[in-house]
Structure formats: structure tokens, C-alpha cells
Amino acid sequence: MFHFWSPHPGGANFALADASVRFLRYDADAVMPALASRAGSEAVNAGG
Numbered sequence: 001m002f003h004f005w006s007p008h009p010g011g012a013n014f015a016l017a018d019a020s021v022r023f024l025r026y027d028a029d030a031v032m033p034a035l036a037s038r039a040g041s042e043a044v045n046a047g048g
Helices: 032-036
Strands: 011-015 021-025
């Protein structure tokens, strides 16, 4: 129902807290919950 992605091919642009804009590919979905959290210290399974 809720997701971080757009209908663009390959990924989407994201504005980050340091005022930069980065293109993140769809296979970055494992790290998206940690990037979207303000709590910090989340464990990230980057191994896929």
C-alpha cells in the first residue's frame, strides 16, 4: 500500500536532509526504512 518509489524506470530521486538530491535504484529497498527514520541506529540488511 505505501512505498517509497515512483513510476520512473530504474528508481527515483530523493531529497535528503543535507539538501542533496540522490537517485536511488529500486534494489535499494532494503535500506529505505532506515533512511526514512529519524530514530537512527536501525539495522540494515544490505546483503539482499
